[in-house]
Amino acid sequence: MHYIRLLRPAKLDGRKPIVSLLITITTDLGDSFLYPDEPVDLLVSADDPLGQSVISKADQGQPFRWTAGMRVLDIKLPVRAHMRSDDVTCTIKIHPATQPLPSGALRSKDVLPWRIGESSSAGWGLIMPVSVEVVRGICSPVSLRTLQLDTGSQPEDQLNLNLELEEDIGESIARHIWDAGVVTASFLADACRTREGVRDILPIRRGVFSVLELGCGVGILGITLALIIEKAAAAQGQVLGKTTVLLTDLAEAEERARSNISRAEKVLSRLPTPFSTVSLQYENLDWDDGKHGQFGPLASAQPWDLIILSDCTYNVDSLPALVGTLSALHTANLRHNESQADTKTLVILATKPRHSSEQALFGLLKADEWRYSVLKSIPLPKLGDDDEVVDIYLLEKGDEKV
Template sequence: MRYVRFLKPPRLVVDKGSKPQISCLITITSDLGDSFLPYDVELAAELLSLHQTEEIVVWRTVQWKAGMRSLPITFPLTKNLKAQKFRLRVGGEPKSTYDDYGKMSGEATCGVVSVWSQEFSPSEATAAAKLVDRCFNLMDGHVICISEETGESIARHLWDAGITLSCHISELLKGGSPLAEALLPTSRPNQLRILELGTGCGMVGMTLAHLIADTNVLLTDLPEAQEIVEHNISQTKLAKGSTLKFQTLDWDEDLPQDLRSSRSPLHLVVAADCTYNADSSPALVQTLKRLCNVSPQARVAIAMKMRHSSEEVFFDLMAGAEFIKLTTLEYPLPGDVEIGEETVFLHVYQYKPSI
């Protein structure tokens, strides 16, 4: 998948001798930002008025060309629009209020994730905040919008495996689906308890709490992720009887006291996009082992896109820590030209310590 990103968020530009205009600078990159889309693609750029309901007031088509690293976009600003508040959306499908993973995976479709700016006002002559939204259709009637930062911190960005897993979580609601059989207990408890490691912006855990009733979801990460996660939690509509919280958890330290109690065991521990840095894998595996010593029946689900061979050490460490792989599910990623150019793997484990 590729992501539209604001290199410069939308703002009012008034050059001497020229009419005022809204201006921004975008790029289209991979989730890590380490490569640019190498193909031509047509994008819809839409200025959304927030005067009453969110509606498109100015729009245009822009062309990303192979070899580009950035693309400026401008809109003329008429007098009647100066006092309004706006958001700017740039994406592949015109007039869309969300991205649909299924449609992005279709034939002859480029898998480009749209971006929505934060609110800004030309009358205040300030740029939009350095947060953007990504919105995804999870299933009929369920759309989730997640904010991420526009800066360089990869801890506060959305990544391929997290989005892919989130966009398939609705399969947990289908009894007998491969995902449900892999992740859920055979006998459904009254309250399902799930912990996410390395939550980043929180999309996977938030999707679980949004779609699955009677589920307690705890999102964990380092302190630098707390602000963006708590912002996203505040925007998340929860399923009936479900809860969603954040707690700091450092893999290099002992578990917090509340996670050491076996009176409220976990049923599922999930992590997405957490194995890209092989140096952190030993700490990740030790944290998984500590959690499963307290909750030995918990399933462990690790979603990952293999980026380099050094990530293979994770599997050796899991085997050495006495985790047994139960199954691996594969999800082809929307590609630059066709689906399946890359794959997200969901590896599911059970802790089976020797006696």
């Protein structure tokens, strides 16, 4: 997959203001630029909260072209006559011209190979759009990604399941979304369409459900779960009384994760009542502490029905601490469960394998008596010849066999 990225915050310059956007289109690691066989036309919209464009009439809808070999694209758009910079409050969206509505968002079903065939939108999952907000002429220092989660509900319902995630702007690859998160979030939403689809992935057998995410980054996976969990329960004939989703990461991820939780809470508050029982929280959790069973007050407060993580296994040096943390969480689960006999810890682990050394994970898991199986191996929408997949594993430790 490729991602449209802003290389610096948007700018609004001049007495006759011009919106300036310096963008690139790269892979999630930023290690290769989009090199398309055919030029890709991009559209830029900048609508105010009433849906009126702030771009001058003559420049609205003008495409900007990305061709093979490009590394940056400089986009300049004059705003409407008589508008000063501080009159401008809008959301700027940059997306491929061929992308279906809603503009500026990627639909989760366009990421999954078995759903792409349903519409004529094959290939649209290739390029992730980006948005940026401008308030009274001040351009936000963060950009926004929108993934429209398709859980198979009515179209009007789906409008409410727009996952919005703030990301850092610039060339740094920290605090961004990654392929494994996008694909796994899309997979989990899709699984809610049927009872059979969801029961092995998110088995909900009682009225409460608790999920802890390790290495959450901007929060793509945990926040997706918070948004879809009631649909997952409903597909299994269950009604959830209370759901806790706890996002954890290193301290440097905290600010962005908390902002994204606030955005998701607004979405949750607009959903029908059962959704309001979902509590989304954040706490720092360094695996170097976790492997010793040292958890913060939120992580140690309760047993966890499910632990989730995506794209956290590419750094082989941190694998022992990561697996140690998983095992320490299982030990904590045993302590919470008085009978202990039927305590089983479930983990969904998603990874886009990048290097054979990452296989060390499985040796460490076996040594700690984790059982594992592949839930799904999902080929990535791609350009060029690289065959990339996201592998989603189910790990179990405790009483039953996988």
